[in-house]
Amino acid sequence: MARVLFLGGLGRSGTTLVERLLGELPGMCALGEVVHLWQRDIRDDERCGCGERFSGCDFWRKIGERAFGGWDKVDVDRVHALRDAVERTRHIPRLATTTAPGSAVTEYASYYARVYAAAAEVSGAPVVIDSSKHSALAHVLRWAPDIDLRVVHMVRDARGVAYSWTKRVARPETDGAGEMTRYSPGRSALLWNAHNAAFGLLARRGVPVRRIRYEEFLASPRAGLIRLADFAGLTLHTADLDFLRAGHADLRAGHSAAGNPMRFTVGRLALRRDDAWVHALPRSQRRLVGAVCSPLLHAYGYPLNPEAR
Numbered sequence: 001m002a003r004v005l006f007l008g009g010l011g012r013s014g015t016t017l018v019e020r021l022l023g024e025l026p027g028m029c030a031l032g033e034v035v036h037l038w039q040r041d042i043r044d045d046e047r048c049g050c051g052e053r054f055s056g057c058d059f060w061r062k063i064g065e066r067a068f069g070g071w072d073k074v075d076v077d078r079v080h081a082l083r084d085a086v087e088r089t090r091h092i093p094r095l096a097t098t099t100a101p102g103s104a105v106t107e108y109a110s111y112y113a114r115v116y117a118a119a120a121e122v123s124g125a126p127v128v129i130d131s132s133k134h135s136a137l138a139h140v141l142r143w144a145p146d147i148d149l150r151v152v153h154m155v156r157d158a159r160g161v162a163y164s165w166t167k168r169v170a171r172p173e174t175d176g177a178g179e180m181t182r183y184s185p186g187r188s189a190l191l192w193n194a195h196n197a198a199f200g201l202l203a204r205r206g207v208p209v210r211r212i213r214y215e216e217f218l219a220s221p222r223a224g225l226i227r228l229a230d231f232a233g234l235t236l237h238t239a240d241l242d243f244l245r246a247g248h249a250d251l252r253a254g255h256s257a258a259g260n261p262m263r264f265t266v267g268r269l270a271l272r273r274d275d276a277w278v279h280a281l282p283r284s285q286r287r288l289v290g291a292v293c294s295p296l297l298h299a300y301g302y303p304l305n306p307e308a309r
C-alpha cells in the first residue's frame with residue numbers, strides 16, 4: 001500500500017516550496033502535481049523538473065511501464081471524462097458523504113493509486129508526495145482503497161494569496177507559449193474560502209490532515225520539516241537537514257511532473273516569506289479579501305487588520 005502525502009490548499013499558498021524541501025528528505029519522493037500529468041505530460045510532453053521532456057525522463061518512463069505497461073496505454077480521454085464527472089469542487093458535498101461513492105470515483109482514484117504505487121517502487125521511497133492541491137481530488141483519493149492517504153493542508157494569508165494570483169507568471173515548461181492563470185482578488189477570496197473549508201471537511205471525515213501556515217513554516221523551515229516528516233511516519237536524522245542553510249536551501253534536481261516554475265530550481269532557493277502584498281495589494285482589495293475571508297482568517301489566527309501589527 002503506497003503511503004501518499006498529499007499537499008493541499010489553494011494555489012499560491014506555498015505548496016511547491018514545501019514539496020521541494022520535502023523532496024530532499026530521504027524516504028520521500030516528490031512527484032509534483034499529478035493532477036496535471038494526464039494532459040501536460042502524457043499528452044503535451046511538457047518538461048519534467050529534471051529538465052527533460054516527460055517522454056525523455058527515465059524516472060517517469062519506468063513509472064509508466066510499471067503502472068500501465070507504458071504511458072501510451074493510458075486512455076487520457078477516459079481520465080478526463082472521469083475527472084469531469086467526479087473531481088469538481090461542486091462534487092465535494094457528495095464525495096464527503098459517508099456512503100460509498102459510485103464506480104467512477106474509485107476508477108478515477110485508481111489511476112492515481114497506480115502512479116503512486118509505481119513511483120514508490122521505482123524510487124524505493126516509502127512516501128510519495130503529490131502536490132496537486134485540489135481539495136476535490138483529496139476527497140476523491142479518500143475513496144482509493146489501496147493508499148495510505150495523509151493530507152498536508154497549506155494555508156497562507158488570503159491577502160497574500162490574492163495578490164499572488166494577480167501577478168503575471170510565465171510557464172517555462174511551455175517555452176514561452178503560456179502563462180499561469182490569474183484571478184481577480186474577489187475571485188481568489190471565494191476560492192480561498194471554498195478550498196480551505198473543504199480541507200476542514202476532509203479532516204472531519206477521518207482523513208489525517210495536518211494544517212500548516214505558510215508564514216509559520218518559513219519562520220522555521222527546519223522545525224516545519226521535522227513535523228511533516230513525523231506526520232508522514234518518517235524519522236529524520238540531523239544530517240538529513242544539512243541542505244537547509246541560513247536563509248536558503250540547496251536543492252538537487254527533482255522529477256516534479258507539473259506545477260509552479262519553482263519545480264525547476266536547482267541549487268539555491270531563498271527561504272523568505274513573500275510579504276509583498278502588504279504594500280502592493282491596493283487597500284480596497286485588501287479590505288475586500290479580508291472581509292470575504294474573515295471567518296477562516298480568524299480561525300487560522302491571522303490578524304484581520306495586518307496594518308495594526
Ligand SMILES: [Zn+2]
Pocket residue numbers: 048049050051052057058059060254255256
Ligand atoms: Zn525527470
